[in-house]
Each structure stands twice: as C-alpha cells, then as structure tokens.
Amino acid sequence: MNVMGELLQKIKESDEFATMPHVASKVMSMVEDPDVTAAKLEKFISVDQVLTAEVLKLANSPLYAPRVPIVSLKHAISYLGLANIRSLVLMVAIRSLYGSQKEKEVMSLFWKHAAASAVVARSIALSVKEADLNAEEMFTLGLLHDFGKVVFLKFYPDRYMPLVKKVANGETDFCTVEKEEFGITHAEVGAMVLNQWGLPIDIVNAVGKHHRPPENGMEALICLTNVFCATWDYSMVDPQFEMKYLKMALDLLSIDEDKWREVTEEIKDKLKDSSELLGV
Numbered sequence: 001m002n003v004m005g006e007l008l009q010k011i012k013e014s015d016e017f018a019t020m021p022h023v024a025s026k027v028m029s030m031v032e033d034p035d036v037t038a039a040k041l042e043k044f045i046s047v048d049q050v051l052t053a054e055v056l057k058l059a060n061s062p063l064y065a066p067r068v069p070i071v072s073l074k075h076a077i078s079y080l081g082l083a084n085i086r087s088l089v090l091m092v093a094i095r096s097l098y099g100s101q102k103e104k105e106v107m108s109l110f111w112k113h114a115a116a117s118a119v120v121a122r123s124i125a126l127s128v129k130e131a132d133l134n135a136e137e138m139f140t141l142g143l144l145h146d147f148g149k150v151v152f153l154k155f156y157p158d159r160y161m162p163l164v165k166k167v168a169n170g171e172t173d174f175c176t177v178e179k180e181e182f183g184i185t186h187a188e189v190g191a192m193v194l195n196q197w198g199l200p201i202d203i204v205n206a207v208g209k210h211h212r213p214p215e216n217g218m219e220a221l222i223c224l225t226n227v228f229c230a231t232w233d234y235s236m237v238d239p240q241f242e243m244k245y246l247k248m249a250l251d252l253l254s255i256d257e258d259k260w261r262e263v264t265e266e267i268k269d270k271l272k273d274s275s276e277l278l279g280v
Contacts, residue, residue, distance in 0.1 A: 020197040024093035031086045054092045062273040083136040115278040116234035117142035120225045148186030173241035220249035
C-alpha cells in the first residue's frame, strides 16, 4: 500500500480525523440549508457554553469591528450573519484538533499559520472585490489549506519532525522534503482529508494545488496568503520559497504593487490587534 492509501486508512480509523468536528459540520450544513433560521442556529450553538464564549470573543475582535459590544449569541448572529458565524465556529472547532496533538510547540506554530492565513485570506478577498471571491469561503480555505501537515505529524511524527526542523532552519520548503520522504505533499494529503470531510470541491482543489502555479482566483489568493505569512513571521517557511508565483498571483487578481502594499498594511494592523484572541 502506498503512503496515500495508508494515510487514508489511518484517517478513516481515527476518531479525530475521520470526519470534520461534529459542531463545525453541523453548523456548516445548517447554514447551507435555505430553511434554517437564526433562532435554530442560536439554539444549537448555545448548548455548548465554551463554544458560545469563544464565538463571542471573536465576534468582538477587530476582525469584525462591531460598532457596539456584542453581548449575546443572538446579537452576534444578527450582526455578523450566518456565514460569518459558520467561519467562527469552524475556527474554534479546528483549533481543538491542533491542541489535542503531541509536539505542542510545533502544533502551536502550525496553528499560528492556520489562524493568520484565515484572516489574511478573508481580508484579501474583501479588499479585492473585483476578484469576486467569497470572503467566508476564503477564510475556510486559509484556515484549512495546510491541514495535511497536522495529519503527517499525527501519524508519522518520527519521520515528519526532522522535516519540520529543516524547514524551520530555512534550508528548504515543506513540499520538497515531503516529496522526498513520502512521495506526496501536505497539499495532497490536506485535499484528501477535506474531500473525506465533504467540503466543497473548489476548496478541496485549491488546497491540493496551493503550491503549484496558480490558475484561478482562489489559488492566487492562497498563494498571496502564504507570501504574506512568510514575510511577516506567521509561517515557518523562509519567504524565498513562497515568492516564486507572487507576480502570477497578483496578475490573476489584478493587484498592482501599490494595491498590494495597501492591503498588506491593513492586514498587518488587523492581525496585530487580534493576535491574542487568535492565539498567534
């Protein structure tokens, strides 16, 4: 059995990774239901007091900049809308998967990149409206695009940690050493997991291709997200390894250098103000 087949079997047998965390899966399906009401969503989420508290914290953060403090789940759903609430629930639920793994220090760095990427991807989508990218879908893409690294570290810690150290030392990038060691990359593994979880196919495809030359807006956006994170210390990867498709990505999204600088400054401030809540 090749590594991909072996991993798929391990994932299917895993209590943690076989399916998306229940609360996130349920909220995503509820939001996609045209008949769902805010009251039904509020009732489901409010059963979990810890989740409710975390959602309210994030809803009051500079990420969403409410005009007045949001003090209840009902208010949060009313102010932010169903799609934004789905994003916040997904972030809280996925964070628990990082916290439950061994290699706490590395997982903390992986989470820093995932959380920052979610914010960066959403912010770029909102700033470049001409690209017509759904901001909450881009949030999901940013949050989950590197989840394959978590899977590698979960099931092959002794083989994967030396690769992490090489990347952290600036010697190489993840895809190069993963391909050498396993014959597959975290991008392919992540796409496999997200497909198993039933995420939309455009997100699955963008995750699987996110270290190849970008061919569409979603792939260009995640390329720019990785460039930003590597440049501003929200990634373990040396920036030189993320720059090769920068111009191609900017061109695909019709972003000139001045616009990119403007967007970058806005995102830097947003992340700085939200760093404590995000755990980055």
